[in-house]
Amino acid sequence: MKRKSRLQFTEEERADPFLEKAIHKSEKMADKLDKAHANIPKKKIKVKQRTFDEATGKTKVRLHFEEVDKVKPPSKLTHIANQSPTVALQSNVHSKMSEYENDNVSVEAAHKAEQAGEFSARQVQNSYHSQKLKPYREHAKAERKSANADVDYLYKKKMQENPNATTNSISKWQQKRAIKKEYLASQGGKKTAQQTASATTSAVKKGADKVVQAVGAVLKDPKVLLIILAILLVAGLIGAMVSSVSLVFQGAISNTVSTSYTSDDAELIATNDNYTALESNLQLQINNIETDYPDYDEYRYDLDNIAHDPHQLASYLTAVFQTFTASEVQSQIEQIFNSQYTLTLIQEIEVRYRTETRTGTNTTIDDYGNIIVETYEYEVEVPYDYYILNVTLENIGIDSIANSSLSSSELEMYNVYLETSGNKPLLFGGGSSDGTPSTDLSGVVFVDGVRTGNQDIVDIALAQVGNVGGQPYWSWYGFSSRVEWCACFVSWTLNQAGYSEPKFAACQSQGVPYFSSNGRWADSSYEDIAPGDVIFFDWDGDGSANHVGIVIGTDGSRLYTVEGNSGDACKIKDYDLNSSVIMGYGLMN
Numbered sequence: 001m002k003r004k005s006r007l008q009f010t011e012e013e014r015a016d017p018f019l020e021k022a023i024h025k026s027e028k029m030a031d032k033l034d035k036a037h038a039n040i041p042k043k044k045i046k047v048k049q050r051t052f053d054e055a056t057g058k059t060k061v062r063l064h065f066e067e068v069d070k071v072k073p074p075s076k077l078t079h080i081a082n083q084s085p086t087v088a089l090q091s092n093v094h095s096k097m098s099e100y101e102n103d104n105v106s107v108e109a110a111h112k113a114e115q116a117g118e119f120s121a122r123q124v125q126n127s128y129h130s131q132k133l134k135p136y137r138e139h140a141k142a143e144r145k146s147a148n149a150d151v152d153y154l155y156k157k158k159m160q161e162n163p164n165a166t167t168n169s170i171s172k173w174q175q176k177r178a179i180k181k182e183y184l185a186s187q188g189g190k191k192t193a194q195q196t197a198s199a200t201t202s203a204v205k206k207g208a209d210k211v212v213q214a215v216g217a218v219l220k221d222p223k224v225l226l227i228i229l230a231i232l233l234v235a236g237l238i239g240a241m242v243s244s245v246s247l248v249f250q251g252a253i254s255n256t257v258s259t260s261y262t263s264d265d266a267e268l269i270a271t272n273d274n275y276t277a278l279e280s281n282l283q284l285q286i287n288n289i290e291t292d293y294p295d296y297d298e299y300r301y302d303l304d305n306i307a308h309d310p311h312q313l314a315s316y317l318t319a320v321f322q323t324f325t326a327s328e329v330q331s332q333i334e335q336i337f338n339s340q341y342t343l344t345l346i347q348e349i350e351v352r353y354r355t356e357t358r359t360g361t362n363t364t365i366d367d368y369g370n371i372i373v374e375t376y377e378y379e380v381e382v383p384y385d386y387y388i389l390n391v392t393l394e395n396i397g398i399d400s401i402a403n404s405s406l407s408s409s410e411l412e413m414y415n416v417y418l419e420t421s422g423n424k425p426l427l428f429g430g431g432s433s434d435g436t437p438s439t440d441l442s443g444v445v446f447v448d449g450v451r452t453g454n455q456d457i458v459d460i461a462l463a464q465v466g467n468v469g470g471q472p473y474w475s476w477y478g479f480s481s482r483v484e485w486c487a488c489f490v491s492w493t494l495n496q497a498g499y500s501e502p503k504f505a506a507c508q509s510q511g512v513p514y515f516s517s518n519g520r521w522a523d524s525s526y527e528d529i530a531p532g533d534v535i536f537f538d539w540d541g542d543g544s545a546n547h548v549g550i551v552i553g554t555d556g557s558r559l560y561t562v563e564g565n566s567g568d569a570c571k572i573k574d575y576d577l578n579s580s581v582i583m584g585y586g587l588m589n
Contacts, residue, residue, distance in 0.1 A: 006030035022153040029146040036142035039135045041070040261422030262323045270326035272310045276509040296389040304395035305478020310428035312398040315417035319410040348388040353381040431486040431565030438572040446553035453530030457497045461550045461562035467570040489564025507545035515586035524582045534586035
């Protein structure tokens with residue numbers, strides 16, 4: 001894409017506060033593009049200039065020099081490929097020398113020195129080539145940024161003219177993409193279109209005579225003409241239908257790919273687990289504060305919840321890196337974590353008073369001259385220092401970090417990924433997409449096991465059936481906006497029944513480890529299931545829990561549960577006791 005000219009703005013547009021920032025950025029990026037273009041190496045070429053001398057009636061040719069950009073050198077990959085024959089030849093020579101060097105130390109030393117010299121020479125050559133490419137890389141980068149800034153302005157201008165044109169992040173993104181396509185066409189597509197039209201003109205002229213001859217032959221027989229017209233009509237209708245379906249299908253595929261997480265599921269889950277590990281360490285640090293800081297009279301806590309939305313984290317990283325592995329973004333998630341959580345410990349000293357009882361004496365002399373000493377007790381207020389440690393944890397959430405730190409284009413993609421959950425809503429154990437109604441428990445006869453369970457948990461869970469959207473569960477947990485809330489629902493229910501633990505928002509990285517580490521985990525073959533137990537599901541059979549609910553009981557062949565976020569609602573569900581989707585149980589009694 002060759003940028004033709006910078007955008008021009010009217011005085012009225014410059015005075016508009018809504019457009020002011022976009023105009024400033026567009027001009028700033030255009031200035032940087034001009035500077036980058038000036039850094040591209042130049043060369044002078046001879047150019048012939050023909051002029052017509054009216055006096056003599058002759059054409060004169062003059063030579064002059066024009067300064068033009070030097071052609072971009074081959075890419076680094078091409079440069080390396082060009083070196084390959086030489087490197088291969090050197091490799092063969094070295095392999096032959098290696099056959100003899102073991103018997104001669106001096107030959108071996110010389111060979112090693114030669115190899116080191118060749119390697120250093122290649123490194124210098126590659127470095128030099130990379131340096132030659134730098135101005136062109138900087139120019140391409142400036143060109144992209146300038147184009148994006150222009151597109152941002154054009155998008156704002158369109159939104160100003162059509163304030164009701166957008167409804168959500170996806171439609172905004174689609175509109176902006178359409179504007180960018182038009183912009184790129186205006187910058188680089190016109191010339192291509194003209195060339196294409198010019199190239200096809202001669203072919204059309206050559207075929208015109210043959211078409212006229214064929215039409216003349218057909219017109220002599222009206223029946224043939226009608227048949228041909230009918231065939232063309234049917235073919236046109238079929239072609240239009242196929243083309244329409246194809247465009248719709250291609251558009252759906254394009255939108256799905258463009259709004260999906262591009263990293264492997266395993267890497268996304270591992271990244272989220274690494275982030276959860278940082279949160280677990282933070283919770284452990286808070287739990288140990290009174291042990292680590294023992295010399296205080298009082299500890300005062302003002303703590304936000306330690307929790308994050310896995311889809312916010314995945315959307316943030318995908319917007320920045322597109323495709324990544326857990327190890328590649330470890331330093332980045334540590335930066336996000338340090339921005340999300342702020343733990344402060346502030347010492348406060350209060351002067352307080354305590355009442356102390358003290359003993360005093362009165363000495364008197366009686367009438368006979370005897371000394372009489374009397375003791376008595378009295379109370380005094382004694383000041384002392386009272387040491388307080390104020391512990392504060394602030395959690396601003398990943399969404400706030402994204403809005404303050406991402407560029408406009410990255411934030412745009414972040415919102416798209418977040419709205420679609422990367423087209424993987426259940427990746428982090430978010431619930432179930434099941435849209436079927438709740439199971440009717442009428443006529444179900446539950447079978448008691450050895451364990452009595454906890455009916456209070458079941459009663460609280462059943463009272464929530466019919467809730468849609470997950471409030472108050474996710475907000476109680478500490479999230480500022482809706483998340484995949486099946487685990488929040490289970491944690492809320494257990495808390496309402498009097499349990500402070502377990503409290504978890506992620507099935508695989510928090511829920512399963514809690515029960516496992518406390519000796520309360522049972523796999524899917526466990527038979528003595530009791531009311532109130534926590535049940536974990538593995539929908540795709542990959543060994544990771546991606547949904548959780550609460551056991552109501554069993555009738556001997558089927559298992560009945562209450563689940564949050566089952567089609568975004570609290571529902572009663574039932575399963576065969578040997579169902580492959582049951583991963584295991586967290587035993588509550």
